[in-house]
Amino acid sequence: MKKVHTFTIFLLVILFVLVSCSKTQNNEIPAEKETIQETIPESSGIDEATNIEENSDNKTSDLNVLEDLENSFDIINAFPGLSFVQPLELQNAADGSGRIFVVEKSGKIFLIRNPEAQIAELFLDISGRVDNDGGEKGLLGLAFHPDFKNNAYIFVNYTTHDSTIVSRFMVNQDNSNSVDAESEEIIITFKQPYSNHNGGKIEFGPNDGFLYISTGDGGSAGDPQNNGQSLNTLLGKILRIDIDSENNGLNYSIPSDNPFKDNQENYREEIYAYGLRNPWKFSFDYNGNLWVADVGQDSIEEINIVEKGKNYGWNIMEGSNCYEPPTGCNPEGLELPIYEYEHPLGKSITGGHVYNGKAIPQLKGIYVYADFVTGYIWGLEYAEGNALSNYTLAKTNLNISSFGLDEEQELYFTSFDGKIYKLGLP
Numbered sequence: 001m002k003k004v005h006t007f008t009i010f011l012l013v014i015l016f017v018l019v020s021c022s023k024t025q026n027n028e029i030p031a032e033k034e035t036i037q038e039t040i041p042e043s044s045g046i047d048e049a050t051n052i053e054e055n056s057d058n059k060t061s062d063l064n065v066l067e068d069l070e071n072s073f074d075i076i077n078a079f080p081g082l083s084f085v086q087p088l089e090l091q092n093a094a095d096g097s098g099r100i101f102v103v104e105k106s107g108k109i110f111l112i113r114n115p116e117a118q119i120a121e122l123f124l125d126i127s128g129r130v131d132n133d134g135g136e137k138g139l140l141g142l143a144f145h146p147d148f149k150n151n152a153y154i155f156v157n158y159t160t161h162d163s164t165i166v167s168r169f170m171v172n173q174d175n176s177n178s179v180d181a182e183s184e185e186i187i188i189t190f191k192q193p194y195s196n197h198n199g200g201k202i203e204f205g206p207n208d209g210f211l212y213i214s215t216g217d218g219g220s221a222g223d224p225q226n227n228g229q230s231l232n233t234l235l236g237k238i239l240r241i242d243i244d245s246e247n248n249g250l251n252y253s254i255p256s257d258n259p260f261k262d263n264q265e266n267y268r269e270e271i272y273a274y275g276l277r278n279p280w281k282f283s284f285d286y287n288g289n290l291w292v293a294d295v296g297q298d299s300i301e302e303i304n305i306v307e308k309g310k311n312y313g314w315n316i317m318e319g320s321n322c323y324e325p326p327t328g329c330n331p332e333g334l335e336l337p338i339y340e341y342e343h344p345l346g347k348s349i350t351g352g353h354v355y356n357g358k359a360i361p362q363l364k365g366i367y368v369y370a371d372f373v374t375g376y377i378w379g380l381e382y383a384e385g386n387a388l389s390n391y392t393l394a395k396t397n398l399n400i401s402s403f404g405l406d407e408e409q410e411l412y413f414t415s416f417d418g419k420i421y422k423l424g425l426p
Helices: 002-026 063-068
Strands: 049-051 074-077 087-092 100-104 108-112 121-125 139-144 153-159 163-171 179-191 202-204 211-215 237-241 271-274 281-284 290-294 300-306 339-342 349-354 367-371 376-381 389-395 400-405 411-415 420-424
Touching: 063 389, 087 139, 087 411, 100 139, 108 139, 121 179, 153 202, 163 211, 179 211, 179 237, 202 281, 211 281, 281 349, 281 400, 290 349, 300 349, 300 367, 349 400, 349 411, 367 400
Parallel strands: 087 400, 139 202
Antiparallel strands: 049 339, 074 420, 087 100, 100 108, 108 121, 139 153, 153 163, 163 179, 202 211, 211 237, 237 271, 281 290, 290 300, 300 339, 349 367, 367 376, 376 389, 400 411, 411 420
């Protein structure tokens, strides 16, 4: 009996060691890699991802299939013969041409005519007007007018030495593959107190045709001017304006259903939502939901589905944690993120898109996003009635700066190694 008892204890010890090893491997935290000196999304750094809410109408993929494919996605160089300098944005014109447009931080936009293209053609160069001095300055955003095919209007967001400018340009009448650099009409401009946290994403709402603009809190650290919570400034917000009409001496008008339209408190009427730190990238899904990835301060990166008039907490809260004050803050009236992850799993979130292409049906309805610092690419499942699940699609050594779509809704992403990539399966 004594020998049997000893043997049983020995087996239990072996079993415990095997289980412990398995848990260690499954919860591996990536080593922080060396990053380039200049970064657009501010490097701010989770042992575990956190489930905050469960609510959405998005059609989703087969979760069991996606779980089986975790960590198995390939990273494919979409245009092997092409390279760019610090690409920050990728867009299509939705005009049937099949062209893809790549924005460089310095102030240049290039076009790629088709997937087999061996050259990238210069579409617009405003590098002489863009202040590119600093990791978070530059030509930050590009959007094509919903009726671009007929009016040839494009819109850009860029920084000068002390301001953000959103301008409209027009494609050359005799060459649809280049923009008239002298056709600039400034739509809106506002001062930036510091060089960082400029946001910079612009996009037209698919359901309303209005221009949405993301703005950071003005910079420095911790939002020293309390811009995120102030309704008297455009900083730390998602803005929404109508660029097809003008009013009150402005080159735009305020949509009638903007939440602070005609207020009596001197709040900025352009504000759609507030309480954001540095909403570097956002996108609309096929249901019209507005997905905003907000770069964190010291500990949390967050994803929000933003709704009109709501307060997303910064700098009272960083994600679901108190920030100012560090304990005992009042979360009443604040919207928590739908999902967040902590440093050091990532340190600077790069927002992506809810996948709606055909090349990878397993990703249908999945929000694909990444982290600029660690190079991880994830897929977030978010659907009413289903538990929130996050999948690691790939672990890369890339500084992923943005995601973009072609006209077929296939997903690409840009990296500071100068290449344009896409996901694939073996």
